[in-house]
Amino acid sequence: MAPQACLEQLAQAPIDVVIPDIKMPGMDGIQTLRDIKGTYPLVEVVLLTGHGTTETAVAGMKLGAFDYLLKPADFEDLAAKLKGAKKKKDEQEERIRQAEARLLLRKGVTSDHSIVLIVDKF
Numbered sequence: 001m002a003p004q005a006c007l008e009q010l011a012q013a014p015i016d017v018v019i020p021d022i023k024m025p026g027m028d029g030i031q032t033l034r035d036i037k038g039t040y041p042l043v044e045v046v047l048l049t050g051h052g053t054t055e056t057a058v059a060g061m062k063l064g065a066f067d068y069l070l071k072p073a074d075f076e077d078l079a080a081k082l083k084g085a086k087k088k089k090d091e092q093e094e095r096i097r098q099a100e101a102r103l104l105l106r107k108g109v110t111s112d113h114s115i116v117l118i119v120d121k122f
Contacts, residue, residue, distance in 0.1 A: 002026065010040055017085045019069070019078075021048045022056050030060055037064040042092055044085035048073065 004027065006018060018036055022029035033045050047068040049057040057068035066085040069078060 006032065007035055007039075010036065010043065015043060016089050017044045017046060017066075017082055019046045019048055019082075021071075022053050022060070023050065030056060030063065033060050033063055033065055042089055044089050046081045046085055 002024070006020065009015065010018070018032075020029040020032040024032070027035075029047050029049075033047065036043050036045055041064075044066040045060075045064065047057045047060045047065050048071060049068055050071050054068075054070070057065070060068065066088060067081050069081060
């Protein structure tokens with residue numbers, strides 16, 4: 001999938017993890033990472049790189065990529081990175097839900113002194 005098509009797909013459907021190649025025609029993987037994180041900060045990115053661009057992959061991690069994979073990627077390594085990236089995203093979303101719940105409780109208790117019960121379906 002081309003980088004621009006990837007960004008369009010993110011706008012259409014919830015996606016947890018994106019794996020862009022660092023070297024792509026048009027928009028490289030680092031710019032794709034920047035665009036994803038700028039618009040969808042909770043989407044995790046695992047960069048795919050050849051041996052000559054490992055430094056770029058590490059730089060990508062400094063920009064927010066979860067991790068990187070060397071080509072050709074081992075399936076088990078790929079699966080482990082995807083699982084870790086998804087777990088990180090899920091944990092971040094849960095922390096946000098908890099913070100929002102605490103905020104609602106504070107607003108509810110301080111504004112009308114009622115008790116608010118928030119039930120989240122997992």
